[in-house]
Amino acid sequence: MFQEFTTRSTRANGPARLALLRQVIAKAGLTGYLVPRADVHQGEYVAECDARLGWLTGFTGSAGFCVVLPDLAGVFIDGRYRVQVKSEVDLTAFTPVPWPEVKAGPWLLENLPEGGRIGFDPWLHTRKEVDDLRKALDGSGIELVETANLIDAVWTERPAPPMQPARVHPAQFAGEPSAEKRQRLGAGVVKQGAQAAVLTLPDSIAWLLNIRGADIPRNPVMQAFAVLHGNGHLTLFTEAAKLSPELRAHLGNEVTLRPVSAFDAALRSLKGPVLVDPASAPHQVGRELEEAGTLVLWAEDPCILPKAxxxxxxxxxxxxxxxxxxxxxxxxxxxxxxxxxxxxxxxxxxxxxxxxxxxxxxxxxxxxxxxxxxxxxxxxxxxxxxxxxxxxxxxxxxxxxxxxxxxxxxxxxxxxxxxxxxxxxxxxxxxxxxxxxxxxxxxxxxxxxxxxxxxxxxxxxxxxxxxxxxxxxxxxxxxxxxxxxxxxxxxxxxxxxxxxxxxxxxxxxxxxxxxxxxxxxxxxxxxxxxxxxxxxxxxxxxxxxxxxxxxxxxxxxxxxxxxxxxxxxxxxxxxxxxxxxxxxxxxxxxxxxxxxxxx
Structure with a gap:
């Protein structure tokens, strides 16, 4: 119950890990690197294998990020964590930054007055985050550069991804069959002018399919991506080990099951327009679609409001x-x-x-x-x-x-x-x-x-x-x-x-x-x-x-x-x-x- 992160040992290792990351940043020809709390699904809570911010800094809060520069590493935390961060991070290596009072753009402008190249993993930041940061840096000479994940390059003992089995959420608790939800929301997607919607939030997918999972501690969701088509058909991208025969029967013939490894190719094969949520979908999702020539309709995840x-x-x-x-x-x-x-x-x-x-x-x-x-x-x-x-x-x-x-x-x-x-x-x-x-x-x-x-x-x-x-x-x-x-x-x-x-x-x-x-x-x-x-x-x-x-x-x-x-x-x-x-x-x-x- 009390082993969520070995904060003490992580704090002690923070300076060494930061030094190692800085070597990789320099080798990649970058001036700095963004380390978010988020995973590829942009959820508030992350699996152990995705706790990159905690691994690097020791900070275990549910929101925040780190900007690593050659001589400064800012840990951006909101009002909930102003006290906590001081006890979790090594203050000789990391500098707490009050956020959102101080945003990443102005902070970079102050600390990189001569410009520089800041790397980021496009799977771990939303389109909105990237666009807002680029706008803040416009004309400054500071460039945002999409890279592979540099934390993963130095995290040699990174845990394996979760593979917990999912379960059916009983109809008497859901109140509406999944097929009816999919038909209703699919029609709404078409009404907005799209042919399909990309879903990247695990709780949206769990709600839509009337399923629950166990991939994230305390949160009954299954890590997955999905594409909801206008006719109510859905393609679900997750690992087969999570899907029991009972769950497969529950999903039925109108849900096509594919591995996560097939998601990129599936995005490139979609015919537009395709609805994508700029506030929750990874930046890379939009890039895959745009590079394939697909028209992207930037709009809210269609599950968000009905689920609420x-x-x-x-x-x-x-x-x-x-x-x-x-x-x-x-x-x-x-x-x-x-x-x-x-x-x-x-x-x-x-x-x-x-x-x-x-x-x-x-x-x-x-x-x-x-x-x-x-x-x-x-x-x-x-x-x-x-x-x-x-x-x-x-x-x-x-x-x-x-x-x-x-x-x-x-x-x-x-x-x-x-x-x-x-x-x-x-x-x-x-x-x-x-x-x-x-x-x-x-x-x-x-x-x-x-x-x-x-x-x-x-x-x-x-x-x-x-x-x-x-x-x-x-x-x-x-x-x-x-x-x-x-x-x-x-x-x-x-x-x-x-x-x-x-x-x-x-x-x-x-x-x-x-x-x-x-x-x-x-x-x-x-x-x-x-x-x-x-x-x-x-x-x-x-x-x-x-x-x-x-x-x-x-x-x-x-x-x-x-x-x-x-x-x-x-x-x-x-x-x-x-x-x-x-x-x-x-x-x-x-x-x-x-x-x-x-x-």
């Missing part, structure tokens, strides 16, 4: 998964409240116990991401992952932040709770209450159809802003239905312009972090739904809460709450008790009754 708008069956499965998960969390929190104040627990103890409670449901397939369990100052590391090297005691007088989730056959969960261990640290309750006010504001939001996450993000921050506080991450991300815990295209973020629509499931997770002391985050999942007609009957949307687990009342300063906020938390806790109380044992039921008492 869950079917009634997917919503029902997600609700059932959250009730099951809520019962496991309540049993866990009952245990935690009894044991943590004794001072004998470590972060790893907590993580293992939580997973055991989920496993006891008999339905757990996997956790949905590596559990974030930060005691005291570790809670201030937004995406902290405990290892044997960082494992910390859960100490009375500190906060404990636990962000976790599960993969069940019918749904995916993601929940964060921050709890007090013994006495509450000074200032923590006031900060916690402001975070709670933000979470309640999103939960209660009612808004006109057509608004995007950027229009709502400030609701979660106003109470914090009034006290000069904030947090350096988005307020919420999309969540897949028995699929990836992070899913596009919609999110609650100041940079998201995707209109929210009924059926979308999002996280609602404001926070506040005090480096060296504690972290606070409260997270529920919410469903976008039609709002009841009131007033003059305008077309509005609202959110339905899916997560039912108590919020630590010891950290709430009741006098800071408005009457509406007070009523919301009491109503929420009454709902938790009604839904979860009948599902837990006597001790947990007694604990839950107290935890859900009115403020």
């Amino acid at each position: 708008r869950k079917t009634a069956a997917e919503v029902a499965g997600m609700k059932a998964a959250h009730i099951r998960d809520g019962a496991a969390l309540v049993e866990f929190l009952c245990w935690l409240e009894a044991e943590a104040p004794k001072g004998n627990l470590t972060e790893i103890d907590v993580v293992e116990r939580l997973e055991n409670h989920r496993r006891a449901t008999g339905q757990l397939l996997d956790i949905s991401f590596d559990t974030i369990c930060g005691a005291g100052p570790n809670g201030a590391i937004v995406h902290y992952r405990v290892t044997e090297a960082t494992n910390r005691k859960v100490t009375p007088g500190e906060l404990l932040l636990i962000d976790s989730g599960a993969q069940y056959p019918d749904g995916t969960t993601d929940i964060t709770r921050t709890v007090a261990v013994g006495p509450v640290p000074e200032g923590a309750a006031e900060a916690f209450t402001r975070v709670l006010q933000g979470m309640i504001a999103i939960s209660r939001a009612r808004f006109p159809r057509g608004l995007a996450g950027r229009d709502l993000d400030a609701l979660a921050r106003i109470a914090l802003w009034q006290a000069g506080m904030d947090y350096d991450h988005g307020t919420g991300h999309g969540v897949g239905a028995a699929l990836c815990v992070h899913e596009g295209p919609a999110r609650i973020s100041r940079i998201s312009d995707v209109p929210l629509a009924p059926g979308m499931i999002l996280s609602n997770e404001p926070g506040h972090y005090r480096e060296g002391q504690w972290g606070i985050r409260i997270e529920n999942l919410i469903l976008v739904t039609e709002a009841p007609k009131i007033g003059d009957g305008r077309d509005h949307l609202c959110f339905e809460t899916l997560t039912w687990v108590p919020i630590d009342r010891r950290l709430i300063v009741v006098d800071m709450l408005s009457q509406a906020e007070h009523s919301w938390i009491d109503s929420y806790h009454a709902g938790v008790l009604a839904r979860i109380g009948p599902l837990v044992g006597p001790a947990a039921r007694d604990w839950l009754t107290a935890a859900c008492a009115p403020l």
